[in-house]
Amino acid sequence: MGTGLISTLIVVIVLIIVVQIAKITEFSAMLKGEGNAERESNQINGFLLLITMVVGLPLLIWSAWVFRDIFLPEAASEHGPKIDSMFNWTTFWTGIVFVITQILLFWYSFRYKNKRKDQRAYWFPHSTKLEVIWTVVPSIVLTILVVMGINRWYEITGPAPEDAIIIEVTGKQFDWMIRYPGKDGKLGSKDFRKITPSNQLGQIWSDKANHDDIIVNELHLPLNKPVLIKIHARDVLHSFFLPHFRVKMDAVPGMPTQFWFTPTKTTATMREITGNEEFNYELACAELCGKGHFSMRKLVFVDTEEEYNEWLAKQPSFYESSIKGTDEEKKQMADSYEFEEEKSDLAQSIN
Amino acid sequence: MNQQVDQDHAVQVDHHHDDHHDDHHEHHEQNFIEKYVFSQDHKTIAKQFLITGIFWGVVGGLMSVLFRMQLGFPGESFPILETVLGKWAPGGVISPDFYLALVTMHGTILVFFVLTAGLSGTFANLLIPLQVGARDMASPFLNMLSYWFFFLAGLIMLASLFVETGPANGGWTAYPPLNALPQATIGSGLGMTLWLTSMAVFIISTLLGGLNYVATILNMRTKGLTMTRLPLTIWAIFLTAIIGILSFPVLLSAALLLIFDRSLGTSFYLSEIYIAGEALVNQTGGSAILFQHLFWFLGHPEVYIIILPAMGLVSEVMSVHARKPIFGYMAMVGSILAIAVLSFVVWAHHMFVTGMNPFIGSIFVVVTLIIAVPSAIKVFNWITTLWRGNLRLNAPMLFSIGFVSLFISGGLTGIFLGNSTIDIQLHDTYFVVAHFHIVMGISAFFGMFAGVYHWFPKMFGRFMNNTLGNIHFFTTIIGAYLIFWPMHYIGMAGVPRRYYSYEAFEAFNKFGDISLFVTTVAGIVFIVQMIFIINFFYSIFYGKKVTEKNPWQANTLEWTTPINPGHGNWPGEIPEVHRWPYDYSKPGAAEDFIPQTVPLKAGEKDLGH
Numbered sequence: 011m012g013t014g015l016i017s018t019l020i021v022v023i024v025l026i027i028v029v030q031i032a033k034i035t036e037f038s039a040m041l042k043g044e045g046n047a048e049r050e051s052n053q054i055n056g057f058l059l060l061i062t063m064v065v066g067l068p069l070l071i072w073s074a075w076v077f078r079d080i081f082l083p084e085a086a087s088e089h090g091p092k093i094d095s096m097f098n099w100t101t102f103w104t105g106i107v108f109v110i111t112q113i114l115l116f117w118y119s120f121r122y123k124n125k126r127k128d129q130r131a132y133w134f135p136h137s138t139k140l141e142v143i144w145t146v147v148p149s150i151v152l153t154i155l156v157v158m159g160i161n162r163w164y165e166i167t168g169p170a171p172e173d174a175i176i177i178e179v180t181g182k183q184f185d186w187m188i189r190y191p192g193k194d195g196k197l198g199s200k201d202f203r204k205i206t207p208s209n210q211l212g213q214i215w216s217d218k219a220n221h222d223d224i225i226v227n228e229l230h231l232p233l234n235k236p237v238l239i240k241i242h243a244r245d246v247l248h249s250f251f252l253p254h255f256r257v258k259m260d261a262v263p264g265m266p267t268q269f270w271f272t273p274t275k276t277t278a279t280m281r282e283i284t285g286n287e288e289f290n291y292e293l294a295c296a297e298l299c300g301k302g303h304f305s306m307r308k309l310v311f312v313d314t315e316e317e318y319n320e321w322l323a324k325q326p327s328f329y330e331s332s333i334k335g336t337d338e339e340k341k342q343m344a345d346s347y348e349f350e351e352e353k354s355d356l357a358q359s360i361n
Numbered sequence: 362m363n364q365q366v367d368q369d370h371a372v373q374v375d376h377h378h379d380d381h382h383d384d385h386h387e388h389h390e391q392n393f394i395e396k397y398v399f400s401q402d403h404k405t406i407a408k409q410f411l412i413t414g415i416f417w418g419v420v421g422g423l424m425s426v427l428f429r430m431q432l433g434f435p436g437e438s439f440p441i442l443e444t445v446l447g448k449w450a451p452g453g454v455i456s457p458d459f460y461l462a463l464v465t466m467h468g469t470i471l472v473f474f475v476l477t478a479g480l481s482g483t484f485a486n487l488l489i490p491l492q493v494g495a496r497d498m499a500s501p502f503l504n505m506l507s508y509w510f511f512f513l514a515g516l517i518m519l520a521s522l523f524v525e526t527g528p529a530n531g532g533w534t535a536y537p538p539l540n541a542l543p544q545a546t547i548g549s550g551l552g553m554t555l556w557l558t559s560m561a562v563f564i565i566s567t568l569l570g571g572l573n574y575v576a577t578i579l580n581m582r583t584k585g586l587t588m589t590r591l592p593l594t595i596w597a598i599f600l601t602a603i604i605g606i607l608s609f610p611v612l613l614s615a616a617l618l619l620i621f622d623r624s625l626g627t628s629f630y631l632s633e634i635y636i637a638g639e640a641l642v643n644q645t646g647g648s649a650i651l652f653q654h655l656f657w658f659l660g661h662p663e664v665y666i667i668i669l670p671a672m673g674l675v676s677e678v679m680s681v682h683a684r685k686p687i688f689g690y691m692a693m694v695g696s697i698l699a700i701a702v703l704s705f706v707v708w709a710h711h712m713f714v715t716g717m718n719p720f721i722g723s724i725f726v727v728v729t730l731i732i733a734v735p736s737a738i739k740v741f742n743w744i745t746t747l748w749r750g751n752l753r754l755n756a757p758m759l760f761s762i763g764f765v766s767l768f769i770s771g772g773l774t775g776i777f778l779g780n781s782t783i784d785i786q787l788h789d790t791y792f793v794v795a796h797f798h799i800v801m802g803i804s805a806f807f808g809m810f811a812g813v814y815h816w817f818p819k820m821f822g823r824f825m826n827n828t829l830g831n832i833h834f835f836t837t838i839i840g841a842y843l844i845f846w847p848m849h850y851i852g853m854a855g856v857p858r859r860y861y862s863y864e865a866f867e868a869f870n871k872f873g874d875i876s877l878f879v880t881t882v883a884g885i886v887f888i889v890q891m892i893f894i895i896n897f898f899y900s901i902f903y904g905k906k907v908t909e910k911n912p913w914q915a916n917t918l919e920w921t922t923p924i925n926p927g928h929g930n931w932p933g934e935i936p937e938v939h940r941w942p943y944d945y946s947k948p949g950a951a952e953d954f955i956p957q958t959v960p961l962k963a964g965e966k967d968l969g970h
């Protein structure tokens with residue numbers, strides 16, 4: 011009740027003040043005469059515009075300096091610096107344009123305000139030369155940026171090396187499921203119709219390739235080895251986002267996507283670089299997927315090759331540890347007498 | 362100059378629009394309903410669009426203040442929120458579902474209801490007949506329907522706020538499957554059905570309006586008003602309407618297919634989905650990405666539908682108050698044309714990381730960066746217009762200058778995003794939020810404010826208070842930069858958009874201070890907008906009266922009408938046009954403006970061809 015009254019009161023007071031300002035300024039303008047009042051207000055506004063620019067522009071640039079560390083976080087993949095340098099080149103060129111145009115805009119506004127009654131503008135309706143200049147120059151700069159960008163884009167999105175390690179990541183509301191192919195290096199086939207509470211990915215148990223697949227709760231990556239992430243979604247769109255590795259790719263139900271990259275800094279190295287003992291790489295979701303979108307976090311570790319192999323060797327096969335001989339397996343086998351016929355097209359749609 | 366007697370009271374003219382020399386003054390009394398509610402007078406309809414737009418602006422703005430509170434004070438309890446929002450803010454903390462609903466509604470309302478209908482609806486309606494010299498729109502009746510469909514769309518959207526399961530909460534882009542399946546998110550039930558219905562009605566409104574605008578501009582220009590003598594406002598509105606006519610139907614079909622997926626069991630957008638403990642075995646074979654293509658085929662042109670009218674208003678206002686012709690009129694027209702064409706072929710730059718073929722991606726990089734060239738040309742031309750001008754730094758002019766500043770800042774960040782390499786990192790982060798709020802959101806608002814302050818005298822026969830306008834300008838431009846500039850930084854750090862909270866992530870949770878700062882400034886800027894609203898409504902009734910027909914000494918035709926023009930706009934004949942609209946400070950002329958109605962002197966060259 012009290013707050014309601016107070017806020018109503020504040021609103022009323024503000025209203026009165028605003029209306030009073032309006033009345034007073036109009037009255038004083040009348041006393042000074044229209045033209046004079048207008049020129050006086052020109053003086054003030056011109057000055058304020060100049061101040062806004064003179065204070066604002068350095069402030070913006072200074073803030074960029076202050077926050078430079080949080081900008082692009084330390085890149086931890088081979089292609090990361092390519093993206094960062096593209097960013098920096100773009101900042102360089104656009105920065106020049108930004109500073110020049112903003113200065114001119116505010117300076118001219120200040121400089122050419124109406125001060126005297128007999129003042130007149132300069133008749134300058136067009137100039138082909140100028141217009142050609144500022145069509146051609148931006149075109150050249152943009153061409154440079156496009157060429158640089160597209161070269162990198164092709165390098166980054168090009169085919170993965172043959173020996174890339176394959177890892178599958180599947181987004182669901184609101185978690186990521188991570189699967190390694192196991193010793194055979196092959197991910198077993200799966201079918202969304204086979205999903206059950208104990209078989210969250212819908213793996214098909216009659217496919218032997220599934221038997222050594224490993225399902226884990228953390229993403230482990232070996233140092234300096236290309237990894238190819240196969241990205242799936244089970245329900246709605248998600249997006250596989252590793253900020254430190256400059257990796258982002260949407261996860262789309264029914265349409266597997268992928269992204270390959272090479273980690274270049276172990277978690278331990280990164281802890282040294284950042285001076286943060288507890289530093290961890292993180293996997294986030296970057297495409298709105300519902301109320302838990304903000305909580306789809308998984309830890310990511312980059313290990314040396316030995317560490318990685320050691321870790322991988324310790325992980326049990328999901329089939330061996332949780333499925334073999336259970337009701338889940340029996341039920342799926344019983345249900346899928348018709349499965350054999352579908353198997354071939356399924357395998358296609360899944361890979 | 363046009364020598365007509367001012368007539369302060371409305372003159373009723375029936376509208377024989379094909380008849381440009383019409384002087385059948387049929388005096389039939391209009392009742393209140395006909396005059397103010399179901400009016401067919403374009404000027405009244407313009408006011409209806411504007412005031413409805415202001416209403417939605419307040420609603421949409423308030424929503425952003427609410428969700429900014431969650432971001433600025435994560436998890437903190439504000440008991441008043443529970444009082445107002447009930448179950449959506451248990452314990453005074455906004456729930457994640459409702460947070461997303463606010464974000465979704467904020468985007469939808471601001472993009473479609475305020476910056477499309479509120480902006481185009483107001484100024485197309487007000488300015489087209491007045492600046493082309495027509496008594497009204499080609500079809501005043503359809504024009505009226507356009508407003509009432511907009512009104513209805515608004516009612517439906519408003520109703521969706523009060524349904525049990527809440528309004529749509531899957532983002533203003535309405536991507537399926539999230540927005541196709543009620544089990545995916547609470548707002549995807551009745552809320553989404555209402556959202557889609559409202560959008561369908563809204564699209565009808567836009568098409569009715571747009572067809573009318575195009576027909577009027579093409580067919581009803583007064584004698585002597587060739588296309589190259591049109592003010593840039595009209596050029597901008599003209600192409601905006603064409604873009605809308607070509608792209609909104611695509612959104613309608615996207616929405617229709619989504620409606621089918623939702624209620625008829627089709628699967629245009631659905632495939633291999635397992636959700637809420639159930640596999641949707643009968644809905645497979647569709648493509649979620651198809652929706653994005655259809656959506657952005659409208660969505661990208663839509664951003665230009667928002668910005669082009671603002672550009673037109675700014676060009677006109679700037680020229681009038683700089684007392685100087687707009688620099689490079691033909692280049693301005695050419696760049697609007699180029700933007701209009703190119704805006705249809707860049708849509709997939711919103712989809713670089715959807716798994717699209719990288720080659721296709723690279724094509725969209727090229728086209729996207731090409732569209733930056735006409736944008737750059739316009740900026741340089743505006744700046745040159747100011748150079749050696751004789752500037753009146755009043756509220757409309759200040760907002761025009763602010764528009765250019767913001768458009769530069771936001772346009773340049775587009776060059777980062779348009780480069781697919783950089784977009785890998787920046788897509789769906791706060792960097793994108795910063796980009797489009799500056800280049801589209803705030804810029805378009807500035808264009809709209811410039812327009813309102815400038816044409817208020819024509820709409821209401823009174824001035825808005827200029828001092829309040831100045832205060833409004835400086836606080837808003839400084840506030841806008843303080844709100845959106847830091848968002849670039851947190852976006853570069855990788856912070857994703859549409860997150861309810863950043864606490865869970867080490868990489869994202871260190872920006873609490875920035876977040877709090879942004880929230881605080883956003884609150885202040887929202888309150889400052891009340892100065893505008895008070896000024897607006899106060900001035901309608903008590904503002905300083907306009908005492909001369911052409912208070913800004915402008916050249917365009919609207920200032921040859923009586924101070925309070927009646928239905929039909931000109932009491933006598935419609936004036937004839939003899940020159941382009943930008944003869945300001947022309948050497949050899951006595952005054953620093955020459956209205957379009959003044960015949961060319963012997964040997965005088967017209968720049969409008």
Ligand code: HEM
Nearest residue numbers: 664668710711733772775776778779788789793797800801
């Ligand atoms: C200078 C040229 C511009 C370029 C190169 C450009 C480029 C882009 C790109 C590539 C994106 C997608 C970013 C992402 O989602 O990752 C984007 C987003 C956006 N741009 Fe621009 N842009 C430009 C100008 C504009 C203008 C003039 C407007 C509006 C008037 C605008 C409005 C938007 C909006 C609304 C979005 C985000 C929509 C959303 O995801 O919710 N842009 N821009």
Ligand SMILES: [Cu+2]
Nearest residue numbers: 295297299303
């Ligand atoms: Cu998500």
Ligand SMILES: [Cu+2]
Nearest residue numbers: 661708710711
């Ligand atoms: Cu776009």
